[in-house]
Amino acid sequence: MPAFLEVQNLVKSFGTNTVVKGVNFAFDKGEFISLLGPSGCGKTTILRMIAGFERPTSGAIRVDGEDITHLKPNQRKLGMVFQAYALFPNMTVGENIAFGLKIAGMPADQRRARVDEMLKLIGLPGFEKRYPYEMSGGQQQRVALARAIAPKPRLLLLDEPLSALDAKIRVSLREEIRAIQRDLGITTVFVTHDQEEAMSISDRIVVMNAGNIEQLGAAHDIYNRPETRFVATFVGQLNTLPTGVIPGISGERAIRPELISLAPRPETDLTLTGIIADLHFLGSVQRLRVDVGGTLINIDTFNNQTAPLHRGDTVTLHLAQKDLLILGA
Amino acid sequence: MSASNAKRRIPWDSLAVFPFVLFAVMFLFLPTLSLLGAAFTDRAGNFTFENIAGLFTDQIMAAYWISIRVSGASAILGALCGLAITLAIIRGKLPAGLRSAVMTFSGVASNFAGVPLAFAFIATLGRLGLATIVIRTLFGFDIYRQGGFNLFSFWGLTLTYLYFQIPLMMLTIAPAIDGLKKEWNEAAQTLGASTWQFWRYIGFPILWPSVLGTLSLLFANAFGAIATAWALTGSNLNIVTVLLYNQIRGDALQNPGLGAALAVGMILITSLANVIYLAVAARAERWMK
């Protein structure tokens, strides 16, 4: 089966500054894809080129076999959700959702039915007469989502749709977005700088840095088998251990904080001794910073009710050689 | 409570606002009320509707009518041209430096009213004005004799008023245009809307209350103007400000009560323009915070 969304050798330069440096990827119909990276890595520029707001310097974008590289944004049949909601303030919720349908020439009674259906889908039935300013940020963003998917677009583009929201709503809305996406089977490209967000909802993640793809894969692969030093450090927490920290191993190694424990496990085959320099109680998890011969190592352990730890305690760290990562370039 | 504790705190707050209130009363409220009173008083000091009734003569009605037409035409044309130019500058991808230059010029031009403006237009479009002569020599067309143009007429005055009306529109509407978010346009585009459809359903409806508010401001601005008209046409053009000016100078209507009624009529018309605006703005405010 040919890819549904395909990007080939995509390059974008603004003057002498090249922000996207020859990007290739191909995804199947119905996939949820995240473009993840720090600000300025080119992820938003790629999304805006897919949407048609930026013209690629070179390269091609294909959706369902059709080359859309040179189409105008209003000919591409895509849905987009923006960071700042971007609901039309002069229209009610119902009018906002119906806008794309009206432009497409759908008759009024069918529009009304579709709006009702959409409002039910986003859990805001009966809100069609409200104006955007009368709603919370989370509600507005759900309406923006409904507006984007009401005309049944080929592709849904989400440009950091959660970053303007409170932490709690951010988590619940991202789960909702994922559920709706799965329901409708709509191919979705999600841009974010938040690695937790990307890992929690994506089928596959494109990790980007400085205009290039660093790694492309499922969340599990990216977290457990980072291919580059950038991916290893950008995605999740990581301890880097210089030569000499682990006896008998020369060269730098890295390890995730949760793979170090204070008690031996069946697979652990290495031990280190250190002093607790700092500890943060985070509820279910306790984060320790242990000084091992001058190197500070972060450790996440589960909360132990019976034997509380204190600063200055000497502890033994257990880790497995197979969990050690060798960071590439 | 002992007497020594009763030393009152100086009421700074009220004292600070007092001059402002005094000014409002002495130089805005009382003069207006006094004219209102005079409009309904006869020479003997009795209440009367005769002054108001006296307004309904051909001369006075014609004066009001020309004033309303000049103000309406210069406000509407000024608003349209000002909107077009501001849109071109802000949304038309013109060089960034152009904007601040144009806005500074607008600040100057919107204040370049009154007598000097009349002089400038006489030098340009008067019978001996540069533009008049250039058009005659280049195209062999006399805008006065063949074009039926006259600077000292309705269209001449409207064209002149546009010189401060357009910049005033530009200055007041620019912030509203800046308030149109880029994302609204992009969202409309992804939903299939053309540029025209964006303006038809989103851009203009959002700008509309601001446009209308400025329109009422422009109307009042032109309606009360006299210096330009006076320097341009002397007492040739029978607009209501010139009529009132002559009345104040030398009791041209030979009836002080009638003069007051004329003034009250002017306030009524400019207030009406504002009330219409407020009514429409209130309707639009359903979607504004």
Next chain:
Amino acid sequence: MKSQKFWAWFVFALGAAYFIIPLAATFEFSLRMRRGEYSFDAYASVFSDPQFAASFTYSVLVGLFTIVVGILVVVPAVYFVRLRMPWLRPFMEFVTLLPLVIPALVLVYGYIRLYGSSSLIPFTGSVLGTDILLTCAYVTLAMPYMYRAVDNGMRTIDIGTLTEAAQIMGANQLQIIGKIILPNILVAILSGAFLTFAIVIGEFTIASLLNRPAFGPYLVGIGTNRAYEPAALAIISFIITWGAMGMINVLGRFAPRTSARTD
């Protein structure tokens, strides 16, 4: 996209032509006093006219007094209303809207009726009184602009927090206004002042009806008697207005900025 840019330039060019041609034509006309060649004779004639100097000086003086009185009336009122009496704000907004709605001609008619020589407060009974009345009329006329400039300035610097901070450090009311508020809104006040100046300097209606020898009535007199001097005077007036507006622009660069700006 190409055509959009074309139309933008087209509209801009039309507008520019409308605004520049009268200025160019007036300037050209002002140079034509001497037959057969361009000269600055019209300007020389204007500057050598003692009436020009007298009326211009008079208007500048009235303008300065207007600015001072305007500041004294508006600044304390805006400050205390913002700080302590927010319920008065709608009243202030209404009052400062009135001069834009009621024509100046109507207001001056009211003044002449109210403050005539036989009234309770006979402003027009003496020259000094008339000058004071003229100044007050101009303060009223410029009030909307002065109010908005000062109000914007105070909103930008968040006077509430500044005042509380100063009070905690032990400053009294006068020190707060003089040493903290005024320096911070100086740019806003000066902007209002230059705008006031631009409005007052060539004002015709009120000055002429109060029979004061101001620059505006002088201009009208020249307009009816001379041919080339009016054009020269129009150019001079334009330069003065440009100067006042240019000062506002330059001052804007020194305006205090805070991150708390929400507009």
